[in-house]
Amino acid sequence: MTEEIHDPRGALERLKPGPAAPMPVSWEYSPSRESTDHVRFRSRYDLFIGGKFVAPLSKRWFPTINPATEEVLAEIAEADEADVDAAVREARRAYEKVWSKMRPAERAKYIFRIARLIQEKSRALAVAETLNGGKPIKESRDIDVPLAAAHFFYYAGWADKLDYAFPLRKASPLGVAGQIIPWNFPLLMAAWKIAPALAAGNTVVLKPAETTPITSLMLAEIIQEADLPPGVVNILTGAGATGAALVRHPDVDKIAFTGSTEVGKRIQRATAGSRKHLTLELGGKAANIVFEDAPIDQAVEGIVNGIYFNQGHVCCAGSRLFVQESVVEPVIRKLRARIGTLRLGDPLDKNTDIGAINSRQQLDKIRELVDSGVTEGAEMFQSSCPIPSRGYWFPPTFFTNVAQSSRIAQEEIFGPVLSVLTFRTPEEALERANNTPYGLSAGVWTEKGSRILKIAQKLRAGVVWANTYNKFDPSSPFGGYKESGFGREGGMHGLEPYVHLD
Amino acid sequence: MTRLSVRKTYKLYIGGEFPRTESGRFYPVYAAKGKELLANACRGSRKDLRNAVVAARKAFAGWSGRTAYNRGQILYRIAEVSESRAPELEQELRRAGSSKGDARREVELSIERWVHFAGWADKFPQILGSVNPVAGPYYNFTVPEPTGVVGIFAPETPALSGLVDRLAPAIVGGNTVVAVPSESRPLAAITLAEVFETSDVPGGVINLISGLKSELVSWLASHMDVNAIDLGGVEDDALRRAAQEAAAENVKRVVGAAGPAGDDGRPSLYAIRDFLEMKTVWHPMGV
Numbered sequence: 001m002t003e004e005i006h007d008p009r010g011a012l013e014r015l016k017p018g019p020a021a022p023m024p025v026s027w028e029y030s031p032s033r034e035s036t037d038h039v040r041f042r043s044r045y046d047l048f049i050g051g052k053f054v055a056p057l058s059k060r061w062f063p064t065i066n067p068a069t070e071e072v073l074a075e076i077a078e079a080d081e082a083d084v085d086a087a088v089r090e091a092r093r094a095y096e097k098v099w100s101k102m103r104p105a106e107r108a109k110y111i112f113r114i115a116r117l118i119q120e121k122s123r124a125l126a127v128a129e130t131l132n133g134g135k136p137i138k139e140s141r142d143i144d145v146p147l148a149a150a151h152f153f154y155y156a157g158w159a160d161k162l163d164y165a166f167p168l169r170k171a172s173p174l175g176v177a178g179q180i181i182p183w184n185f186p187l188l189m190a191a192w193k194i195a196p197a198l199a200a201g202n203t204v205v206l207k208p209a210e211t212t213p214i215t216s217l218m219l220a221e222i223i224q225e226a227d228l229p230p231g232v233v234n235i236l237t238g239a240g241a242t243g244a245a246l247v248r249h250p251d252v253d254k255i256a257f258t259g260s261t262e263v264g265k266r267i268q269r270a271t272a273g274s275r276k277h278l279t280l281e282l283g284g285k286a287a288n289i290v291f292e293d294a295p296i297d298q299a300v301e302g303i304v305n306g307i308y309f310n311q312g313h314v315c316c317a318g319s320r321l322f323v324q325e326s327v328v329e330p331v332i333r334k335l336r337a338r339i340g341t342l343r344l345g346d347p348l349d350k351n352t353d354i355g356a357i358n359s360r361q362q363l364d365k366i367r368e369l370v371d372s373g374v375t376e377g378a379e380m381f382q383s384s385c386p387i388p389s390r391g392y393w394f395p396p397t398f399f400t401n402v403a404q405s406s407r408i409a410q411e412e413i414f415g416p417v418l419s420v421l422t423f424r425t426p427e428e429a430l431e432r433a434n435n436t437p438y439g440l441s442a443g444v445w446t447e448k449g450s451r452i453l454k455i456a457q458k459l460r461a462g463v464v465w466a467n468t469y470n471k472f473d474p475s476s477p478f479g480g481y482k483e484s485g486f487g488r489e490g491g492m493h494g495l496e497p498y499v500h501l502d
Numbered sequence: 503m504t505r506l507s508v509r510k511t512y513k514l515y516i517g518g519e520f521p522r523t524e525s526g527r528f529y530p531v532y533a534a535k536g537k538e539l540l541a542n543a544c545r546g547s548r549k550d551l552r553n554a555v556v557a558a559r560k561a562f563a564g565w566s567g568r569t570a571y572n573r574g575q576i577l578y579r580i581a582e583v584s585e586s587r588a589p590e591l592e593q594e595l596r597r598a599g600s601s602k603g604d605a606r607r608e609v610e611l612s613i614e615r616w617v618h619f620a621g622w623a624d625k626f627p628q629i630l631g632s633v634n635p636v637a638g639p640y641y642n643f644t645v646p647e648p649t650g651v652v653g654i655f656a657p658e659t660p661a662l663s664g665l666v667d668r669l670a671p672a673i674v675g676g677n678t679v680v681a682v683p684s685e686s687r688p689l690a691a692i693t694l695a696e697v698f699e700t701s702d703v704p705g706g707v708i709n710l711i712s713g714l715k716s717e718l719v720s721w722l723a724s725h726m727d728v729n730a731i732d733l734g735g736v737e738d739d740a741l742r743r744a745a746q747e748a749a750a751e752n753v754k755r756v757v758g759a760a761g762p763a764g765d766d767g768r769p770s771l772y773a774i775r776d777f778l779e780m781k782t783v784w785h786p787m788g789v
Contacts (some may be wrong), residue, residue: 006638167769257703264749268749271746460650468785468786471636473642476636477632483752485753486755491632491782
């Protein structure tokens with residue numbers, strides 16, 4: 001049995017070697033760089049408030065860079081409390097006067113338009129995502145951007161069908177939603193936040209992450225082009241202080257946050273007593289469990305995809321690998337070999353597997369945790385791939401002989417670093433997999449159907465990938481148990497956080 | 503010749519047993535009208551709450567692992583036993599100040615609610631779950647699962663049906679519960695615990711700690727092994743707010759944050775959903 005690869009554009013299919021090619025002398029790849037000449041950034045981006053780009057009242061801008069080269073791409077406005085207030089007022093006005101009164105079927109058509117425009121501009125968006133975030137172009141092109149479009153397309157259709165989602169209750173919008181998103185999937189997270197909010201009839205103030213604002217601002221341009229009524233979506237760039245001002249604002253009805261568990265807890269505290277609705281999608285330390293009867297080659301691909309996808313900047317990354325003792329040797333041997341073939345470098349190169357680390361700050365955090373792993377006595381294996389001289393990079397890494405209590409087995413690293421642990425019985429695997437305050441996702445690899453269903457049931461996690469990993473779809477609910485947050489994004493369940501039920 | 507009645511000692515309900523509070527403390531419970539002392543109820547302590555959470559956690563795997571049919575039957579059994587003990591439950595409410603008619607109606611309502619939620623056990627997963635049409639060769643489905651250990655603050659009144667209204671949806675979903683009953687009228691709840699004990703409810707699935715909400719709320723809200731908390735029965739705004747802040751320490755799900763809401767007469771699926779998590783499972787399809 002072979003695992004099906006999610007490959008809607010057939011990109012991987014095209015990469016398969018043809019029949020009976022003569023054995024090449026060398027396996028070196030020639031550069032295959034995606035062109036950037038069709039993408040023009042503004043030198044300076046203002047805030048998107050009330051349907052227009054307006055200079056920040058703060059009169060402050062900050063540079064945003066390409067983490068692969070450390071070159072400045074553009075100046076970005078930094079919204080302060082007064083800017084947040086202006087955006088919330090516009091969102092409130094648009095909510096009261098326009099969006100909540102619009103026929104749901106009309107709302108749907110606006111959201112469909114956004115989906116279509118994202119598809120039309122997908123190549124530019126993919127290049128921008130890669131330039132600003134450092135992720136490989138094949139990921140932004142084949143995953144981030146198509147899924148963002150699909151998300152708008154999916155939720156557009158819900159706008160006039162809400163009565164079917166909540167039996168015997170009348171669903172009404174909450175009002176103004178303040179949404180704060182992370183830097184690992186900038187455009188996709190904007191879509192996950194904005195699409196269900198708009199479908200349910202809310203208006204939005206979105207704050208993209210400090211290091212990756214550009215595709216959100218390109219989305220603002222798309223929203224203008226779609227003629228969305230002014231104020232329905234407002235986009236405020238800035239850092240943590242901007243997000244905090246949005247969370248505090250008294251006229252915001254709902255906060256949706258995706259990011260670290262630490263900040264999530266701060267937001268939950270800050271909204272206490274405010275009657276603001278809250279959903280949190282926070283960190284993870286997912287267990288990826290490989291049983292001895294698993295298809296080992298496919299499992300190794302899944303392990304690699306689970307932890308090295310997007311440089312491991314993934315909240316649901318399979319960062320704790322549990323391997324049954326009888327197959328540890330082949331799994332580790334094949335994992336080493338596979339890691340050796342991963343190509344790290346220019347994110348714009350279509351052959352690149354591992355792009356740049358998103359920021360200096362994140363690189364420092366990864367290094368610190370990896371150092372702690374070495375200090376705590378785990379055995380490190382690192383790819384010997386060449387590292388570019390400029391930009392932020394970290395080679396694919398894994399640790400063996402990891403103690404359950406060590407920091408690299410407990411804390412979210414959010415980088416291309418895997419901790420390998422071993423187990424003997426399914427009960428032991430479950431016990432240790434669940435022994436974490438997180439509960440976002442998990443993986444299980446086995447050919448035995450009954451085992452898949454039992455393990456999937458017993459894992460305390462919101463998403464379980466069986467014989468696959470890191471798959472996403474707008475119709476598939478996503479979100480955590482325990483300290484990985486509450487609320488779901490995606491699917492019918494993703495509407496709940498944006499409605500009031502009477 | 504008059505017979506001297508035998509009074510009942512009202513105790514806590516933890517892990518299927520009826521211990522006194524380990525603290526040895528009590529608080530007097532009076533009839534709502536007049537000053538008649540009804541009982542010295544246990545003034546539960548932080549240690550009692552912790553013991554109750556341990557019992558609830560221990561019971562969780564077994565309770566959530568039972569079949570939905572079995573959980574439904576146990577809730578129905580609670581209704582059966584409540585029916586046969588209805589006069590006693592009514593008596594508790596009347597002593598606490600309810601009129602004869604109100605007491606009867608409240609007990610009847612409680613029984614109706616157990617029956618209602620018993621019937622939900624094997625149905626809510628079909629209404630709340632889904633098979634998701636993902637764009638790829640995968641089978642993908644979403645099922646509801648219990649959140650875990652749930653802390654519940656029951657409203658002051660109605661003392662019995664208000665507790666049942668929060669308890670029944672939480673346990674039918676597979677959660678285990680540590681509940682703090684009405685502070686001013688706790689006796690009906692403690693008698694209800696005797697119903698649980700004779701209704702095949704496994705020990706630890708429901709635990710009741712009577713006492714002062716003002717001291718219990720922060721302890722339960724900050725307990726790191728409680729997954730969700732219902733603050734609907736906490737009347738004081740400042741206490742609720744402090745509890746919400748404490749709940750953030752382990753990202754508890756908080757319901758009833760707006761305070762006492764009253765019964766809108768619509769016991770529902772959505773009360774069950776308050777204490778559920780949605781789990782989504784992917785598997786490739788191929789030959």
